[in-house]
Amino acid sequence: MGTLEQRRRRAGYAALAPALLVLVLILAYPIVDSMLLSLQDLRAAGGTFEGRFIGFSNYGALLADRTFRAALWATAYFTAIEVVAVVLLALGVALLLVHPFGRFGIFRIVLLLPWAIAPVANAVLWKWILHANYGILNTLLTELGLIERNVIWLGTPGLALHTVLAVDIWKSVPFIAILLLAGLSKVPPVLYRAARLDGANAWQQFLHITLPQLRPTIAVAVILQTLWSLRIFDLIFVMTKGGPADGTVLLNFLAYRTTFNFLDLGYGAAIANVIFAVSLVLALGYIWLLRPGLQKAGG
Amino acid sequence: MFRRRIGRLAGRSVVVVGLAMFVLITVAPLAWLAISSLMEQQALTAKPPDFSSSSFTLANYTGVFAAAAQLGQGFANSFLVASFTTAIAIAVGAPAAYALARLSIPGANAILVMILGTQMLPGIVIAIPLFIVMSHLGLVDTRLALVIVYLSFNLPIVIWILRGFFLAIPPGIERAAAVDGATTAQIFRLIVLPISLSPLFATGVFAFIESWNEFFFALILTRQSARTAPLMISQFAGQYQTVFGQMMAAAALAIAPVVALAILFRNMIMKGFAEGMVKG
Numbered sequence: 349m350g351t352l353e354q355r356r357r358r359a360g361y362a363a364l365a366p367a368l369l370v371l372v373l374i375l376a377y378p379i380v381d382s383m384l385l386s387l388q389d390l391r392a393a394g395g396t397f398e399g400r401f402i403g404f405s406n407y408g409a410l411l412a413d414r415t416f417r418a419a420l421w422a423t424a425y426f427t428a429i430e431v432v433a434v435v436l437l438a439l440g441v442a443l444l445l446v447h448p449f450g451r452f453g454i455f456r457i458v459l460l461l462p463w464a465i466a467p468v469a470n471a472v473l474w475k476w477i478l479h480a481n482y483g484i485l486n487t488l489l490t491e492l493g494l495i496e497r498n499v500i501w502l503g504t505p506g507l508a509l510h511t512v513l514a515v516d517i518w519k520s521v522p523f524i525a526i527l528l529l530a531g532l533s534k535v536p537p538v539l540y541r542a543a544r545l546d547g548a549n550a551w552q553q554f555l556h557i558t559l560p561q562l563r564p565t566i567a568v569a570v571i572l573q574t575l576w577s578l579r580i581f582d583l584i585f586v587m588t589k590g591g592p593a594d595g596t597v598l599l600n601f602l603a604y605r606t607t608f609n610f611l612d613l614g615y616g617a618a619i620a621n622v623i624f625a626v627s628l629v630l631a632l633g634y635i636w637l638l639r640p641g642l643q644k645a646g647g
Numbered sequence: 648m649f650r651r652r653i654g655r656l657a658g659r660s661v662v663v664v665g666l667a668m669f670v671l672i673t674v675a676p677l678a679w680l681a682i683s684s685l686m687e688q689q690a691l692t693a694k695p696p697d698f699s700s701s702s703f704t705l706a707n708y709t710g711v712f713a714a715a716a717q718l719g720q721g722f723a724n725s726f727l728v729a730s731f732t733t734a735i736a737i738a739v740g741a742p743a744a745y746a747l748a749r750l751s752i753p754g755a756n757a758i759l760v761m762i763l764g765t766q767m768l769p770g771i772v773i774a775i776p777l778f779i780v781m782s783h784l785g786l787v788d789t790r791l792a793l794v795i796v797y798l799s800f801n802l803p804i805v806i807w808i809l810r811g812f813f814l815a816i817p818p819g820i821e822r823a824a825a826v827d828g829a830t831t832a833q834i835f836r837l838i839v840l841p842i843s844l845s846p847l848f849a850t851g852v853f854a855f856i857e858s859w860n861e862f863f864f865a866l867i868l869t870r871q872s873a874r875t876a877p878l879m880i881s882q883f884a885g886q887y888q889t890v891f892g893q894m895m896a897a898a899a900l901a902i903a904p905v906v907a908l909a910i911l912f913r914n915m916i917m918k919g920f921a922e923g924m925v926k927g
Contacts, residue, residue: 352825353751355830355831356749356750356751356831357750357751357752357753359746359750359830359831359832360746360749360750360751360752360831361746361752363742363743363745363746363750363835364742364743364746364747364752364758366739366742366743367739367740367742367743367802367806368743368758370739370798370802371762371765371799371802371803374773374777374795374796374798374799375765375768375773375799375803376765377776378772378773378775378776378777378780379765379768379772379773381776381779382772382773382775382776385775385776385779397779397782440665441669444662444665444666444669445666447662449659449662449663449666450662450666453913455666455669455670456913456914456917457910457913458669458670458673458674459673459917460909460910460913460916460917461673461674461677461906461909462673463909464856464860464902464905464906464908464909465677465860465902465905465906466859466860466862466876466877466880466901466902466905467860467862467877468860468862468877468878468880468881468898468901469680469877469880469898469899469901469902471881472880472881472884472894472895472897472898473676473677473679473680473895473898474676475884475888476683476891476894476895477676477679479891482691482692482891484679484683484696487694487695487696491695518672518673518676522673526917530917530918550658575767578769579769579770581771581862581863582862582863585862585866585881586881586884600769600771603771604771604863604867607771607774607775608778608867613775613779616771616775617775617776620769620771620772620774620775621772623769623771623772624768624769624772627767627768627769628764628767628768630767631763631764631767631768632764634763634767635760635763635764638763
């Protein structure tokens with residue numbers, strides 16, 4: 349029988365076991381296996397996989413690989429710009445939506461739309477909007493007299509990366525705004541009342557109340573958005589396939605292409621593990637930020 | 648006094664203009680999706696596009712299915728995969744979430760941290776090993792493979808969100824039932840689950856949307872018969888990339904069900920997800 353506490357604990361193990369088993373099989377095992385794969389020269393040929401242990405050669409090859417280095421820099425650039433732009437814009441949107449004018453339900457629907465639509469549908473839509481000859485964006489800009497010749501948004505090296513970046517920002521802002529909105533709603537209103545009594549204007553209230561109170565939420569938003577930017581794939585696959593001239597080959601796309609198009613599984617796994625390592629550091633930072641909540645729930 | 652009133656007026660105009668711009672920029676592309684899905688090819692390729700009433704038609708929607716007869720199969724696959732993954736994630740995840748929230752498991756925090764950590768990892772890391780395993784098992788291009796792999800992102804998020812909801816239940820009711828001699832399993836089944844129906848449902852909707860929209864694993868693990876709607880949309884768009892109206896009709900069909908779900912359950916989704924992510 350045991351005490352009540354012991355019985356509860358036993359029931360707890362039973363309740364937890366199936367979930368842990370599933371997670372070990374589909375997450376823990378593949379993560380470990382991915383490390384092992386990256387130490388092999390593993391190619392897929394005729395439906396079989398031929399592997400040969402080569403130590404850290406794949407990682408050594410990465411350092412000399414010009415495509416990898418270009419993808420690494422492009423990813424760092426893309427991620428840095430996206431995180432800054434998304435968090436700033438989302439903060440603006442969240443501040444607008446806590447204003448009494450912004451509290452209508454319709455704005456909440458608008459906020460959810462870009463998250464809810466499938467990334468692929470989103471990519472197909474933007475490819476059409478940005479179409480060089482018939483796209484509505486070029487038509488609009490021409491009608492407004494802003495451009496004289498059609499802009500080839502997705503076919504110009506350099507420009508293509510920034511176009512994809514803009515589309516991904518468009519998709520990410522509303523979701524991060526939801527996050528920041530949740531943080532804003534937890535700022536105690538009494539702080540603002542006290543500040544107003546002391547004669548603080550709107551800007552001072554923002555600087556000395558909103559921003560400090562929102563800092564933990566902003567930190568979470570920065571880390572989550574960084575993780576999501578590192579992972580970008582669907583947009584690139586549909587809109588540019590990495591082109592033109594590999595100008596939009598970011599790390600995740602490169603890992604996919606190396607593994608599943610070039611069928612070089614070991615090398616692909618090595619690239620994947622680079623993304624994994626960066627993500628892991630960020631994930632640990634995220635967990636560290638959440639640690640007060642975790643401790644409160646301690647078992 | 649006068650100056651302050653002007654200041655307030657200016658502040659309000661900034662808010663109104665800002666809100667209008669936010670709505671316009673977010674909605675305009677989606678509105679263009681809907682509008683162009685209803686327009687004839689000639690009207691879309693005219694310069695400028697011909698918006699007269701004769702340009703509008705439903706032909707794109709009927710044409711999509713004629714051009715890609717398997718599109719229906721893709722929607723069926725998406726629906727089945729998303730439904731099964733969601734059901735399994737809830738069935739396996741809810742007891743686990745309850746155990747982690749309430750049943751004083753030693754090392755619960757470590758388990759939670761790992762669950763949260765795996766949720767942050769890029770799919771490509773597990774995609775390569777899982778692809779090899781699925782190939783060995785002969786499961787490539789089956790819906791079963793997708794259901795299994797989709798649990799890798801749905802199960803952790805379901806556990807995480809539900810744990811938050813279970814923590815928020817006042818423990819008094821459970822304690823009273825325990826004093827009356829109810830076993831832990833009975834408390835969970837007869838007391839906790841019935842009062843958690845709406846969070847369970849909201850979490851389910853969330854998992855369903857994420858599965859329905861998933862593209863990366865579907866691209867790797869399906870070939871022909873198990874292809875899901877997003878995969879078909881991407882292939883359709885690659886193959887008929889100049890048939891703009893039909894392309895948009897296909898995209899509209901793929902997003903309509905989840906957009907409807909998201910709008911219907913917007914409050915639950917926003918509360919559950921945003922707060923779960925921030926609060927921990």
